[in-house]
Amino acid sequence: MHRADLIAALSQAVPSGVVRLGAACVSAEQDGEGVEASFVDGRRVRGDVLIGADGLDSVVRAGLHADGAPRYSGCTAWRAVVPFDTRQVRASETWGFGHLFGQVPISGDRVYWYAARNQPQGRVSARPKAELLQLFKGWHAPIEGLIGAAEESRILQNDIFDRPVLKRWGAGRMTLLGDAAHPMTPFMGQGACQAIEDAVALGRHLRAGQDVPSALRAYERERIPRANAFVNRSRQVGRLARLRNPVAVMLRNALLGRVSPERQARQLARMIRTT
Numbered sequence: 001m002h003r004a005d006l007i008a009a010l011s012q013a014v015p016s017g018v019v020r021l022g023a024a025c026v027s028a029e030q031d032g033e034g035v036e037a038s039f040v041d042g043r044r045v046r047g048d049v050l051i052g053a054d055g056l057d058s059v060v061r062a063g064l065h066a067d068g069a070p071r072y073s074g075c076t077a078w079r080a081v082v083p084f085d086t087r088q089v090r091a092s093e094t095w096g097f098g099h100l101f102g103q104v105p106i107s108g109d110r111v112y113w114y115a116a117r118n119q120p121q122g123r124v125s126a127r128p129k130a131e132l133l134q135l136f137k138g139w140h141a142p143i144e145g146l147i148g149a150a151e152e153s154r155i156l157q158n159d160i161f162d163r164p165v166l167k168r169w170g171a172g173r174m175t176l177l178g179d180a181a182h183p184m185t186p187f188m189g190q191g192a193c194q195a196i197e198d199a200v201a202l203g204r205h206l207r208a209g210q211d212v213p214s215a216l217r218a219y220e221r222e223r224i225p226r227a228n229a230f231v232n233r234s235r236q237v238g239r240l241a242r243l244r245n246p247v248a249v250m251l252r253n254a255l256l257g258r259v260s261p262e263r264q265a266r267q268l269a270r271m272i273r274t275t
Helices: 003-012 059-065 128-135 143-148 191-207 212-241 246-257 261-271
Strands: 025-030 035-039 044-047 050-052 071-083 092-095 099-106 110-118 156-162 174-176
Touching: 025 050, 025 059, 050 059, 059 174, 071 212, 099 143, 110 128, 110 143, 128 143, 156 212, 174 212, 191 212
Parallel strands: 050 174
Antiparallel strands: 025 035, 035 044, 071 110, 071 156, 092 099, 099 110
16 A cells, blocks of 8 residues: 555545644643643644654654664665556565665556665765666666656655664653654664554553543553564564675575574564554
């Protein structure tokens, strides 16, 4: 599912005027009666609860934990969505020597693809399409075709970051959700999924009739162990996927080749959770 389609579906369930775009929060404070958020345009808004869902560089997290800058994973990633015959595409990820390529069919006869490579932080590709075609030249079909189907101006490049896990997310009437709480590398495909799980759990605890601080702490107790496990596992899988040493790559491939389909299914089953 394209993320824009998911956002559109969610937005249709929210009454008009509830969501305000372009509202950059600069600080948040709380007392025994409520929470107040301040915005870059000078507005101050007061409420009963504040959920910091403001991403990797969360202002709310900084106010709660002051844990500094995110940590660079050692790689950058390119992403694109292209029109493509999805019958030619199998959802998969292919690993090389310090770089990888993934492809996922989505609705509307489109394919989401991504590529990642080890490199120093901040290096931006001037001609990403040509660079990627050279990097993945000779890789199996339809990798070169997928790269070739992208408009160069629509290829996004982002350095990949995460943060060390937290033992607690919030305090009082404030807590965190999604990338603000548990930013993770994308190598298990769980960043948005874990944010959605957060939202479901948070809503359930806030509806349970407890006072707000108790509801938020119950939400954190439920979610922190699972979310933190994905942060750590994603970082480990990313390191494995981006090995460059030929001997290490040979050993990795040999070991993975011995993993049975049954064991793979069990590993996937542990990722799935109904709430």
